[in-house]
Amino acid sequence: MKLRLSLAVPVAVVSGVVTLLAFFIRVEPLTTVFPVLLQWAATLAAIALLAGIVNLMSVHIRKVSAFSAGWAYSAVLVIAFVFVIFMWLLGYAAAFAPDEPTRADVIKLSQESLNVAFQFVQTPVEASLSALLVVVMVLAGARLIRARRHWSAVLFILVSLFLLVSLAPLGPLSFAQGLRDLLIQPLAMGAARGILLGIALGAVATGLRVIIGVDHPYGD
């Protein structure tokens, strides 16, 4: 473990410093090393994604085999995964078809199956979830006052309601435009920029701790 870490820390620090410097300074040999490091990172990320998918399947296969809570949903996921992978591989297997018409049929079957899976299953399900988000946010807003008895929660709800009503095409409320602009432009935008500045500095500090080697999430 100690040996592994004694290698990992210098490699991480040197890679991090080189990448950081190459981002700002365009001189040799940094400009040559920079894309190579990025390519290595992309390759490693692809391998990590594969490992992640194996991990995802392992979790669900274990749930199905143990009949633990929600196993039926896991079974659907595993079956859908196997189906999509099979149909995708079928497209490549078409190269081994005995003649051209069969090859074309197999490729068409593969592509249409994948289209059905993405266009008529994944896209509508994700769109429905996004729509559900609106309902969840309204319900959460109603719960907020009860859950958090604080003046900031009351202010949050009042401002949200005001903005919703003032954005509606209601003639008598047109007077509210000035107040709405005041809330959105200088106040909300100013606060959002302050928060973004904080997030950016926090991200830089977190990255720097890893780059200079005082934080190593990859080992003790």
Next chain:
Amino acid sequence: MTIASLLGLGLAGMMAVLIIGVGLWARNPERSKMLGLRPVDAFNDLPQKAGESIEGGTRIHVSLGAGAVGTETTTGALAGITVLESIADAATISDKPPVVTAGDGAAAMLAQETLRRAYERQNAAERYDHLSGRMAGPTPLSFTVGAMTTLKDENVSTSLLIGSFGNEVALMADAGWGENAHQIIGTDNAQAQAAAYVTADETLLGEDVYASGAYLLGGKPFHRASLHAQDVARLLIIAALFIGALLKLVGII
């Protein structure tokens, strides 16, 4: 090299020097106490809530968000890993070890490594289950659904969603609310922080997402130092903005 690049490199360099310098200085516990921290409710309550989960025989869920290691959301996942580190030692003695969800294979591997090390420190390596750290889904919405399922099926009583989340974090929080779980949300997405404010029990706003190491883990000196480096950098940026606005006002630039 442009002026913008020079300023960016200078700022990063200054922060790195401050983190190392102040961090080394603050390794002495007496000096470390001199680096004051403002109270953050979420961090104050976290050890108690984690303890209640462990004693109650329920599970702690840590989610690192849909961000991927190697992209601009890497630091979000690292912030989640720091929180996981802070609770892992205590949580691994529980009958129900913590469960971690991530939206990326590399982040899931980092979570597994963090948990494995915690079990090793407790001399209980044989109890480590590599599937406790898992990838819940490869896209933001599939990850959300996977994490929601985990919240429902794994008897979770404390849910810490610290990482890179979009507005869909509200769906996860709603699932946690349905399970009566105590939820702390911190995200690197400013818009999603508003969604988190409405749906979570406690929310980490702005840079607080990245501050967990200074408050938890016994207040690591380099983490405390990095908060002060951020404050110095923020003051410099505010001064630059102010001077820029003033120069614009008088017509010099």
